[in-house]
Amino acid sequence: MRKSRRTYRRRNKTPLLAILIIVFALAIVMGSKIVSSNATDHSQTGSSYGAQTADHSSEAADTARLIRQADVAAGTKIDEYKGVPVYSNGANYMSSHGLSYSEDDYYYGYKWQCVEFVKRFYYEIYHHEMPDGAGNAKYFFNPMLAQGELNEQRGLVQYVNGGNEKPREGDLLVFDEGSYGHVAIICGVGDNWIEVIQQNSEVPREKYSLVYKDGAYTISGDRDPAGWLRVSSR
Structure with a gap:
């Protein structure tokens, strides 16, 4: 009878042990899936972060290619557009x-102010001489003129920012803020942006937002331009 009871107990332990083995195996399988899933999630997060870093690094690289005028001596060439050089004005604007x-002997302006570059560019590229080339940059734009009217002082057609005329490459962009204002040349135009090239600014190139809404084109950015000028034959 004792032998029979021992046999009975062993027979009852066998299915219990099998169940425990199955449960343990299932736990291992489920654990592996969880670890694998977490690893995938971390991998995707790392990839996304890496892409953002790469994008940021790419932007930083683009910025790094622009020579800051304060980092080089005045009179050093730091960029060019259509073969017309942009020079540094040094650390003191x-x-x-x-x-x-x-x-x-056509007068461009003071070396190496912003006005000097735009007048030199218009003279070399468009053979354009401004009837009145004097004055600070802000006075290149005449707020009393109607849209598309000739600015007689500059000999250029004037368009207001926020008007019905889209800016073009080669247009002379005028900022009238501050005591002196600023002028630059539009060197690129996209569907929703423009790029300018300029002298006597922190960097020689900058991008601005271009918005078209209700028939009007508006350029905006860190500073908003009053408008732009254009050779009438263009």
Whole structure:
């Protein structure tokens, strides 16, 4: 009878042990899936973070390609557009380094102020001489003129920011904020952005937002321009 009872107990332990083994195996399988899932999630997160870092690094690289004028000596070429150089004005934006003239004595302005570059660009590319090329940058835009009217002082057609005329490459962009204002040349135009090239600014190129709404084109950014000027034959 004792032998029979031992046999009975062993027979009852066998299915219990099998159940425990099955449960343990299932736990291992489920645990592996959870670990695998977590690993995948972490991998995806890492990839996303890496992509953002790469994008940011790409933007940083684009910025790094722009030479800051304060980092080089005044008179150093830091960029160019259509073969017309942009020069650094050094660390002091208010400084000038003599008068600038063309080879045939057309007056560009003070070296290396923003006005000097836009006048030199318009003279070399469009052979355009401004009837009145004097004055600070802000006075290149005449707020009394109607949209598309000739700015006689500059000999250029004037368009207001927020009007019905889309800016074009080569247009002369005028900012009238502050005591002196600023001028730049539009060197790129997209569906929702423009890029300018300029002299006597922190960097020679900047991008601005371009919004078209209700028939009006508006350029905006860290500073908003008053409008832009254009050679009438373009």
